[in-house]
Amino acid sequence: MDFTAVFDEISRGFVNFTWQNGVMIIIGLVLIGLAIIKEYEPVLLLPIGFGCILANLGMSNEHGVFKVIYDAGIKTELFPLLIFIGVGAMLDFRPLLAMPKMVLLGAAGQFGIYGALMVALALGYPINEAASIGTIGAIDGPTAIFVTTKIAPEILAPVAVAAYSYMSLIPIIQIPVMKLLTSRKERLIRMEYAPIPVSDKAIIVFPILITILVSLLSPDAAPLIATLMLGNLLKESGVVDRLNKSAQNEIINVSTLFLGLAVGSTMIGASFLNLKTLGILLIGLFAFILDTVAGLLFGKLLNFFSGGNINPLIGACGISAFPMAGRLAAQAAQEEDFDNFILMHAMGANTAGQLGSVIAGGLLLAITLGIMG
Numbered sequence: 244m245d246f247t248a249v250f251d252e253i254s255r256g257f258v259n260f261t262w263q264n265g266v267m268i269i270i271g272l273v274l275i276g277l278a279i280i281k282e283y284e285p286v287l288l289l290p291i292g293f294g295c296i297l298a299n300l301g302m303s304n305e306h307g308v309f310k311v312i313y314d315a316g317i318k319t320e321l322f323p324l325l326i327f328i329g330v331g332a333m334l335d336f337r338p339l340l341a342m343p344k345m346v347l348l349g350a351a352g353q354f355g356i357y358g359a360l361m362v363a364l365a366l367g368y369p370i371n372e373a374a375s376i377g378t379i380g381a382i383d384g385p386t387a388i389f390v391t392t393k394i395a396p397e398i399l400a401p402v403a404v405a406a407y408s409y410m411s412l413i414p415i416i417q418i419p420v421m422k423l424l425t426s427r428k429e430r431l432i433r434m435e436y437a438p439i440p441v442s443d444k445a446i447i448v449f450p451i452l453i454t455i456l457v458s459l460l461s462p463d464a465a466p467l468i469a470t471l472m473l474g475n476l477l478k479e480s481g482v483v484d485r486l487n488k489s490a491q492n493e494i495i496n497v498s499t500l501f502l503g504l505a506v507g508s509t510m511i512g513a514s515f516l517n518l519k520t521l522g523i524l525l526i527g528l529f530a531f532i533l534d535t536v537a538g539l540l541f542g543k544l545l546n547f548f549s550g551g552n553i554n555p556l557i558g559a560c561g562i563s564a565f566p567m568a569g570r571l572a573a574q575a576a577q578e579e580d581f582d583n584f585i586l587m588h589a590m591g592a593n594t595a596g597q598l599g600s601v602i603a604g605g606l607l608l609a610i611t612l613g614i615m616g
Contacts, residue, residue: 259301261512261513262512263299263511263512263513263515263516264299264300264511264512265299265512266512266516267295267296267298267299267510267511267512267515267516268295268296268299268300270292270295270510271292271293271294271295271296271299271507271510272292272296273292274288274289274291274292274295274408275288275289275292275293277411278292283411283412284407284408284410284411286496286499286500286503287384287407287410287411287499287503288407288408288411288503289503290499290500290501290502290503290504290507291403291404291407291503291504291506291507291510292507293503293504293507294309294503294504294505294506294507294508294510295507295508295510296507297309297504297507297508298507298508298509298510298511299510299511299512302508303508303509303511304505304508304509309504309505309508312501312504312505312508313505313508313509316498316501316502316505317388317392317399317502317505317506318392318396320388320389320392320393320466321498322385322388322498322499322501322502322505323384323385323386323388323389323392323467323502324385324389324466324467324470325470325494325495325498326384326385326495326498326499326502327385327467327470327471327474328470328471328473328474328477328490328494328495329474329490329491329492329494329495329496329498330385330471330474330495330565330597331450331470331471331472331473331474331475331476331477331478331490332474332475332477332478332487332490332491332495333474333478333491333565333566334471334474334475334478334565334594334597335590335594336446336449336450336475336594337441337446338587338588338590338591338594339591339594339595339598340439340441340445340446340449341439341440341441341591342439342588342591343439344545345557345588345591345592345594345595346595346599347541347545347595348538348541348542348545348557348558348560348561348592348595348596349561349592349594349595349596349597349598349599350561350595350599351537351538351540351541351542351558351561352534352535352537352538352558352559352560352561352562352563352592352595352596352599352600353380353381353534353561353596353599353600353603354380354533354534354536354537354538355379355380355381355382355529355530355531355532355533355534355537356377356378356380356381356530356534356600356603356604356607357377357380357603357607358380358529358530358533359376359377359379359380359526359527359529359530359533360373360374360376360377360607362526362529363376363377363522363526366522366526368522370611370614370615371394371395371611371615372395372397372398374390374394374395374607374608374610374611375387375390375391375394375395375398375402376398376402376523376526376527376530377530377607378390378391378402378406378604378607379402379405379406379409379523379526379527379530379531380527380530380531380533380534381406381562381563381600381603381604382406382409382410382413382531382534382562382563382564382568382600383406383410383563383564383597383600383601383604384403384406384407384410385467386467386563386600386601386604387402387403387405387406387604388402388403388406388502388506389466389467389604390604390607390608391403393608393612394608394611394612394615398519398520398523399506399509400506400509400510400514400515400520401515401519401520401523401524402523402527403506403509404506404510404524405523405524405527405528406527407506409527409528409531410564410567413564413567413568413571414571416528416531416532416535417535417559417568417571418571418575420532420535420536420539420559421535421539421556421559421572421575422575424536424539424540424543424555425539425543425555425556427579429543429546429554429555429556430554430555430556430575430576430579431576431579431580431583432546432551432552432553432554432555432583433554433580433583433585434552434553434554434557434585434588435552436584436587436588443479446479447476447479447480449475450472450473450475450476450479451472451476453468453472453598454468454469454472454473457601457602457605461602461605461606461609462605462609463605463606463608463609463612464601464602464604464605464606464608464609465605467601467604467605468598468601468602468605471597471598471601474490477490478490478491531562534561534562535559535562537558537561538558538559538560538561538562538592539555539556539558539559540558541558541561542554542555542556542557542558542559543555543558545558554576554583554585554588556572556575556576556585556589557572557585557588557589557591557592558592559571559572560572560589560590560592560593560596561592561593561595561596561599562593562596562600563596563597563599563600563601564593564596565593565594565596565597566590566593568589568593568596569586569589569590569592569593570586570589572585572589572592573585573586573589
């Protein structure tokens with residue numbers, strides 16, 4: 244028996260283990276801790292954190308089962324699209340259709356995407372990486388992963404981690420910005436809910452019409468908008484209850500699990516711990532803050548033109564993080580006045596932000612692919 248070969252095989256894990264792997268395992272444990280202790284996006288951060296630990300113990304996406312998962316679900320963009328079917332099945336577009344002006348807040352909430360793009364370009368990132376970093380400003384993990392996989396897969400791990408981490412930290416990041424940019428008087432503004440009547444027929448026509456229009460205007464966004472609207476159509480049609488429930492539960496849950504593991508498996512210490520990654524995380528944070536600032540300022544502008552009838556807090560809901568952003572704005576208003584209910588207005592802006600992020604991500608992808616030739 245060759246004892247040297249046996250010893251080499253047994254000690255292989257220790258020999259190949261580096262300090263970078265140790266740091267990444269700690270980062271993985273932090274993500275798991277945030278998921279379990281703080282309950283910050285546990286469905287996402289727990290599998291990402293565990294995948295990160297496994298990647299730095301030799302089970303990365305370069306071989307084995309994680310390579311199969313990565314190739315099947317990330318390279319093909321399958322997981323983000325399946326998740327969007329589930330997200331669509333959870334969306335209710337009635338508040339948006341009843342208050343069409345909320346579309347303006349959904350558009351304002353995308354400023355961070357292009358602001359981050361400009362900053363990344365100014366710092367010397369190539370156009371494909373700068374565009375991928377910009378998608379963090381959508382505060383929409385599937386959109387960020389979809390775009391990054393197409394144009395900059397080499398930075399998928401930090402982009403995905405930033406997108407999902409900041410989405411989970413919405414209460415910590417947005418509340419201080421809300422209080423800084425709005426006065427107590429503005430936060431106390433009550434909004435009457437007198438919506439335009441929305442028929443059941445309009446609710447069914449809407450996802451079909453949006454799919455056609457967005458696919459024609461921005462073909463690169465077609466897969467994202469189509470799966471999002473398909474999920475919504477499953478829900479609103481009322482004739483495929485089993486598919487609707489599957490989309491909201493089994494499909495989105497299994498896809499999120501494997502997507503989290505696949506993203507975590509790319510977080511290898513040697514490639515993750517560098518200044519580029521730190522820059523991506525910082526620019527992503529800037530994008531999120533800029534989204535919130537732009538939304539709040541636009542909310543203040545609408546309040547001015549409405550004669551003081553619009554609570555600027557709903558401007559912070561123009562990001563894609565549905566329904567967390569909407570609930571947070573409503574909560575912020577109720578902290579000042581428990582009887583102030585702006586939830587429906589906030590949800591209208593939030594669903595507009597969900598649509599806006601998909602369209603903005605598709606346009607960014609089209610622009611980048613056009614520049615790259």
